[in-house]
Amino acid sequence: MTDVDVLPAAEAGGRAAPRYDGLTITFHWVTALLVVSLFALAELWGFVPKKMPLRHEMISLHVSLGVLLAVVYLLRVLWRRSASRHLPPADRGLQHVAARLVHIGFYVLLAVQVTLGFLFAWAKGAIGVFGLFSIASPVTVGRVAHHWIAALHDDVAWVIIILAGGHAMMALAHHYVIRDRVLHRMLPVAAGR
Numbered sequence: 001m002t003d004v005d006v007l008p009a010a011e012a013g014g015r016a017a018p019r020y021d022g023l024t025i026t027f028h029w030v031t032a033l034l035v036v037s038l039f040a041l042a043e044l045w046g047f048v049p050k051k052m053p054l055r056h057e058m059i060s061l062h063v064s065l066g067v068l069l070a071v072v073y074l075l076r077v078l079w080r081r082s083a084s085r086h087l088p089p090a091d092r093g094l095q096h097v098a099a100r101l102v103h104i105g106f107y108v109l110l111a112v113q114v115t116l117g118f119l120f121a122w123a124k125g126a127i128g129v130f131g132l133f134s135i136a137s138p139v140t141v142g143r144v145a146h147h148w149i150a151a152l153h154d155d156v157a158w159v160i161i162i163l164a165g166g167h168a169m170m171a172l173a174h175h176y177v178i179r180d181r182v183l184h185r186m187l188p189v190a191a192g193r
């Protein structure tokens with residue numbers, strides 16, 4: 001692990017602050033893009049009449065992107081627990097604790113949501129992935145369970161999106177209000193200020 005936790009916390013937002021490694025940054029933004037796309041698709045297909053093929057295509061795309069999210073999530077966890085770069089906390093005290101809880105919350109909620117999504121999809125049959133292959137269900141999901149899974153999948157989706165909104169606002173506040181380099185260290189390209 002290339003930990004740089006030895007750096008004083010004061011440097012976390014300072015000019016000398018290093019950035020996350022490329023793979024961590026890639027996993028972060030691919031995850032964010034997938035989560036927002038999955039949510040947007042699910043909210044939009046509600047406006048498409050049930051008989052239209054477009055609605056089914058949107059649901060198929062949602063499921064395929066969901067499988068992609070599961071793969072990205074597993075790789076991300078493996079990477080974050082092995083050779084990835086860990087930076088000193090961006091905040092102190094309670095703010096640091098809150099930020100840590102939000103990050104851990106994302107990992108827990110995404111694992112729960114992906115599991116619910118797979119069960120939801122398997123309740124309807126095998127999971128088709130971009131029309132390339134399908135994953136047969138290893139479980140039988142009854143009608144009552146199906147109902148609860150559907151409700152929970154929707155609730156967890158909203159919790160993730162609201163949390164992501166707060167998290168993004170904090171990142172933007174660091175950039176535009178506190179004017180430190182916390183956002184820069186997660187950006188794909190190094191930007192100077």
Ligand code: HEM
Nearest residue numbers: 028031032035080090103106107164168171172182183186
């Ligand atoms: C659904 C969307 C998002 C999820 C699930 C998410 C999740 C995470 C997680 C888990 C971390 C901890 C680092 C890691 O383990 O990789 C993190 C860090 C970070 N995220 Fe996000 N994020 C999302 C969207 C955003 C957006 C939209 C922004 C900016 C506008 C942003 C800015 C940051 C920054 C700057 C950090 C580094 C914070 C630090 O170094 O303490 N994230 N994010």
Ligand code: HEM
Nearest residue numbers: 035038039042063066067113114117118120121150154157
């Ligand atoms: C963060 C990730 C995800 C978000 C934000 C999300 C969000 C949603 C939302 C809001 C709905 C509509 C729920 C309703 O109205 O009852 C939905 C439905 C669904 N999701 Fe997800 N989802 C995610 C991941 C997944 C995954 C990983 C899978 C499976 C691989 C999946 C499979 C499904 C299925 C099968 C439906 C029902 C489609 C239908 O109505 O026939 N989702 N999702």
